[in-house]
Amino acid sequence: MPTVNVLQNRLAELEGGVAACAASSGSSAVAMTMLALAGSGDNFVSSFHVHAGTLHQFNTLAKQMGIECRFVKSRDPSDFAAAIDEKTKFIWVETISNPGNVILDLEAISTVCRSEGVPMICDNTFGCAGYFCRPIEHGVDIVVESASKWIGGHGTTIGGIIVDGGTFDWGQHPDRFPQFHDPKTRLWQRFGCRAFAVRCQFEILRDTGSCLSAPAAQQLLIGLESLAVRCERHAQNTAEMADWLREQPSVAWVSYVGHQDHRDHQGARKYLKRGFGSAICFSLRGGFEAGARFCDALKMVITTTNLGDAKTLVLHPASTTHEHFGPEERAEAGVTDDMIRLSVGIEQIRDIKADFKQAFEQVLQAENVRKSNVGKILLQDEINERLYGPSAREVE
Numbered sequence: 001m002p003t004v005n006v007l008q009n010r011l012a013e014l015e016g017g018v019a020a021c022a023a024s025s026g027s028s029a030v031a032m033t034m035l036a037l038a039g040s041g042d043n044f045v046s047s048f049h050v051h052a053g054t055l056h057q058f059n060t061l062a063k064q065m066g067i068e069c070r071f072v073k074s075r076d077p078s079d080f081a082a083a084i085d086e087k088t089k090f091i092w093v094e095t096i097s098n099p100g101n102v103i104l105d106l107e108a109i110s111t112v113c114r115s116e117g118v119p120m121i122c123d124n125t126f127g128c129a130g131y132f133c134r135p136i137e138h139g140v141d142i143v144v145e146s147a148s149k150w151i152g153g154h155g156t157t158i159g160g161i162i163v164d165g166g167t168f169d170w171g172q173h174p175d176r177f178p179q180f181h182d183p184k185t186r187l188w189q190r191f192g193c194r195a196f197a198v199r200c201q202f203e204i205l206r207d208t209g210s211c212l213s214a215p216a217a218q219q220l221l222i223g224l225e226s227l228a229v230r231c232e233r234h235a236q237n238t239a240e241m242a243d244w245l246r247e248q249p250s251v252a253w254v255s256y257v258g259h260q261d262h263r264d265h266q267g268a269r270k271y272l273k274r275g276f277g278s279a280i281c282f283s284l285r286g287g288f289e290a291g292a293r294f295c296d297a298l299k300m301v302i303t304t305t306n307l308g309d310a311k312t313l314v315l316h317p318a319s320t321t322h323e324h325f326g327p328e329e330r331a332e333a334g335v336t337d338d339m340i341r342l343s344v345g346i347e348q349i350r351d352i353k354a355d356f357k358q359a360f361e362q363v364l365q366a367e368n369v370r371k372s373n374v375g376k377i378l379l380q381d382e383i384n385e386r387l388y389g390p391s392a393r394e395v396e
């Protein structure tokens, strides 16, 4: 499809890769990448600090297919090295993790990958198609990304992308990666440094059918035209909001990789350019309830699981995306019960602050707010009930 092809080529260029394969969503791009490299009896190593949907996919879908995911909870590259064996097919990390804001040392982990002969894959959704981060320049072999976020930029279109950096030498590893040396398809001999993209496009996409439609590609291409302008403003607004939030008496803590005292600030300085992205996590004094009430009280800012929209968005992960994890697992993933994830938009900063201010005030006047109701943030069983009817809870 020519429109999809234009999108693939532009994203490959923006990420500094040699070819790309578009997918119907970020989640399908994740699954396709895994299927392109691993099969029953294989394993791969993933940072534990990844998007909840990815974590779930690696924990359940991969397992169902006989593929073992070995999670590494630490930031230490030697822990990644220790998890690799002859059946390991790739290492998976995120640029800035969602929602924990963890930045791993891409170059150090890439050195591990090089010496062990496994490709390194980075979900660069938060790197905004190369605007903030170009992982391939830091030794990453394959970039995966949800295009539904900053690339589209308006929450209107779902899509994903896989960019082949062209850097992994499949020819050196015929035993580990026989799929590139099949005598019928001879992907490595015929396509060389583009062999991985070709495998995704002509084998995995064909078999899974998770292709991006031409109208969706067109929407994403329109989004891409304003990506740089939006990201510039996202970064400015985010830096200002992060500082401002710290000064608010209602706020307990703020996590923003641009702050000098953030645990991964040095990593942010090394790997991010033109700003520190547009994600902040923070919490209100008053914990879970206060956070939920705050989201409920916002008037302009929207509560949703989406990210990277031109509009400012908030989410309370503990009661939504991470609701199905136990409290301990949530804490390990950097999701505390009080945490609010904020995706700062490109509105006038004074309008965002004004909405936050009035919401802080409403939280303080707790008697004006429904006490036991978590408001617009629906728990998963409430969502099920709304979608499938009142029996959904009992069936679960």
Ligand SMILES: Cc1ncc(COP(=O)(O)O)c(C=O)c1O
Binding pocket: 025, 026, 027, 028, 051, 053, 054, 094, 098, 123, 125, 126, 145, 146, 147, 148, 149, 158, 159, 160, 307
């Ligand atoms: C880092 C990351 N990767 C992948 C995805 C999945 O993308 P999609 O929503 O397009 O399926 C998301 C979604 O939030 C994400 O944040």
